[in-house]
Amino acid sequence: MRLLSRMSVPVALLAAALAGPVAAxxxxxxxxxxxxxxxxxxxxxxxxxxxxxxxxxxxxSLSALPxxxxxxxxVGVGASLGSQGAIQVTDDGRYLLAVDDGSNQISVLAINGxxxxxPVPxxxxxSGGVKPNSIAVSDHxxxxxxTGGTAPNYTGFWLxxxxxxxxxxxxxxxxxxxxxxxxxxxxxxxxATRLVGVEVGPSLxxxxxxxxxxxxxxTLTAAPGSPYPAQGLGPFGxxxxxxxxxxxxxxxxxxxxxxxxxxxxxDSWNGTLSPIGTSPFADDQTAPCWLVVSHDGQYLYALNTxxxxxxxxxxxxxxxxxxxxxxPVSGLAGGVxxxxxxxxxxxxxYLNEAGTHTVAAFAVDGGTVTQLPGSPYSTPVxxxxxxxxxxxxxxx
Numbered sequence: 010m011r012l013l014s015r016m017s018v019p020v021a022l023l024a025a026a027l028a029g030p031v032a033a034x035x036x037x038x039x040x041x042x043x044x045x046x047x048x049x050x051x052x053x054x055x056x057x058x059x060x061x062x063x064x065x066x067x068x069x070s071l072s073a074l075p076x077x078x079x080x081x082x083x084v085g086v087g088a089s090l091g092s093q094g095a096i097q098v099t100d101d102g103r104y105l106l107a108v109d110d111g112s113n114q115i116s117v118l119a120i121n122g123x124x125x126x127x128p129v130p131x132x133x134x135x136s137g138g139v140k141p142n143s144i145a146v147s148d149h150x151x152x153x154x155x156t157g158g159t160a161p162n163y164t165g166f167w168l169x170x171x172x173x174x175x176x177x178x179x180x181x182x183x184x185x186x187x188x189x190x191x192x193x194x195x196x197x198x199x200x201a202t203r204l205v206g207v208e209v210g211p212s213l214x215x216x217x218x219x220x221x222x223x224x225x226x227x228t229l230t231a232a233p234g235s236p237y238p239a240q241g242l243g244p245f246g247x248x249x250x251x252x253x254x255x256x257x258x259x260x261x262x263x264x265x266x267x268x269x270x271x272x273x274x275x276d277s278w279n280g281t282l283s284p285i286g287t288s289p290f291a292d293d294q295t296a297p298c299w300l301v302v303s304h305d306g307q308y309l310y311a312l313n314t315x316x317x318x319x320x321x322x323x324x325x326x327x328x329x330x331x332x333x334x335x336x337p338v339s340g341l342a343g344g345v346x347x348x349x350x351x352x353x354x355x356x357x358x359y360l361n362e363a364g365t366h367t368v369a370a371f372a373v374d375g376g377t378v379t380q381l382p383g384s385p386y387s388t389p390v391x392x393x394x395x396x397x398x399x400x401x402x403x404x405x
Contacts (some may be wrong), residue, residue, distance in 0.1 A: 023148050030138040045402045046352065048359055050368060051096040051107040052078055052392035055087025058109050060096070060118065060126055061368075065399070069357035069370050071386045077390045079126040081116040083109020083133040087393050089363060091209075092154070093194040093246050093299055093348055095396030099146055102400050106151065106174050107132055108141040110395075115141060115153060117172045120400055129172030137164030137181060142395075143194050146199035150227055152180075154195040163195055163206055163219070164228050171215075177227040184208065184219065191215075194247045197223070198254040203280050204229060205257060207244040208236060216242050218259065220280040232280025232305035240272040240289040246300035246311065246349075253306060256328040257282065260297040260311055261289060269297040271311060273328045285328040292320050299349040301358070308376045312349045312360055319349075319358070321376045323331055333376045338362075338369060350397045359383075361397040366390075368397065386403055 048063040058081035062074035096107040098120070105118045105126060116134035118126040138155025145152040150165040151174060165180030173306055175261065184206075191209035198204075201223055208217040211229070217236035221229040241261025250256035257274040264270060270289035296315035302324070309322040309330055321333040337346045338346070338360065347363040351373070358371040358378055367385035371378040388394050 018097070021386070023269050030127060045398045047074065047120070047402065048099070048104055048368065049096055049398050049400065050361055050388060050394040051396045052389055053085035053087070053090065053095070053110065054391045054393060055085060058083045058085040058107070058111070058116065059389065059392075060105065060107055060392065061392060062124055063368070063386065064124060065352060065357070067377045068277070069352065069372060070381055070382070070383055071368065071370060074124050078392075079118065081107055081109060081118070082128050083114040084111035085109065085393065086111040087259070089194065089347060089377070089393060090142040090395040092395065093195060094143040094145065095348070096398045097144045097399045098147045098398045101150055104129070104168070105398065105400070106144050106146060108136070108144060108153075108395065110140050110142060113139050113155075115144065115174060119172060124402070130238060131173050134166075134174040136401065137176060137370060138162045142192065145195045145197050145204060149198040150197070150201055150223075151196070152195055152204060154192050156192045161192060163166065163204070163229065165229070171230075180228050182221070182229050182231070193245050196247055196249065197248040198257070198276065199251050200254045202254060202278070203276055205247060205276070207239075207247055207259065209243050209245055209262070216244050216261075216263070218244055220276065220282055221244065222278070223278045227370065232282070232402070236299050237278065237282045240284065241270050245298045246273070248300045248302045248309070248329075250302055250306045250324070251304050251330070255299075256285070258300055258302060258309055258330070260300050262296045262298045262314075266295050267293060269294050269311075269313060269365065271297060271300070271309065271322065271330055273330055275328065287329075288329045291332060293332065294318055294320055299346065301349045301351050303351060303355045304353070310349060310351070310358055310378065312346045314346045317346070319371065319378050320361070321378060323376055336371075336378050336380075339380055347395060348397045350399050352399050353401045359397050359399065361394050363394045366392060366394075368394070
């Protein structure tokens with residue numbers, strides 16, 4: 010889910026994209042009414058790919074959207090992608106982007122006023138590599154993480170006003186082939202001046218973080234010393250603070266039973282990473298794989314796949330994370346959660362539970378999460394869902 014941290018892009022990037030203005034999502038904060046909207050998952054079945062769509066009701070519960078699932082145009086693989094950010098909604102809520110891992114493509118679909126989806130002309134688009142599994146979006150700038158083949162990479166695109174993706178010249182950055190099986194996420198900070206990707210690696214590594222400065226023309230410059238060693242095994246979920254472009258949070262999923270941690274880094278102007286305070290911070294759970302930070306930057310939530318639980322942290326102004334506690338996820342067996350997202354009002358947390366073919370909803374109140382009655386909700390038959398994204402109603 011990347012609506013949280015991709016709010017704007019430098020004016021020079023917008024000029025280069027030759028695209029119209031885009032309104033950023035508002036920060037609605039805690040304790041207000043529940044915004045209505047939509048929740049989407051990349052179904053990723055074996056064969057023709059589809060997108061599951063749900064109406065987000067006033068209480069945060071979900072109902073299937075009429076017409077769901079919607080044809081994506083590409084091909085899925087019918088197996089877990091092991092990544093965060095496989096499906097994204099643009100900052101203005103007009104378009105949805107989803108990976109087609111089986112056909113090496115990215116689908117772009119227009120989000121209609123009723124939440125239904127329609128492919129834009131020319132979609133799906135070549136991903137710039139093999140086996141795309143994660144997408145970063147900031148206004149008209151898009152980067153895709155491609156994990157397969159002999160040259161796994163990060164590749165950039167301009168998103169035009171009609172939803173078409175155009176490759177950015179000289180934007181592709183290759184990653185060591187030995188890391189390809191473990192690339193887990195790619196994302197921008199909230200002003201799109203920096204981009205990071207994580208190399209989860211096999212159980213014993215390499216566990217690294219790729220860090221870049223984003224140039225005026227959309228290309229990348231590697232930070233001095235990149236890639237950086239992670240603070241634990243299996244850096245997996247990543248999120249920038251929505252209110253501070255210099256604060257980066259990374260989960261460490263492979264430390265062992267009860268030994269999961271969350272790291273906090275300061276990301277300087279040129280992409281140099283340095284730990285914040287006493288980072289990493291204990292999770293006391295197993296395999297914290299997926300992270301999301303509230304829009305006000307005050308709370309962080311981690312989905313622990315092997316513990317079947319959600320951990321909550323408070324975030325201090327300097328980026329220090331303090332564990333509040335963990336809540337069990339009813340009906341979720343260990344090892345089946347695959348991504349996490351917050352509603353735009355921060356009142357509801359959504360969990361993609363691919364292993365049980367469901368999506369769960371939790372009420373959120375000041376860092377406390379409580380599963381909603383009736384949750385979880387079924388996803389389409391045959392889906393191996395990847396990612397989860399939230400769109401606000403009436404944004405078009």
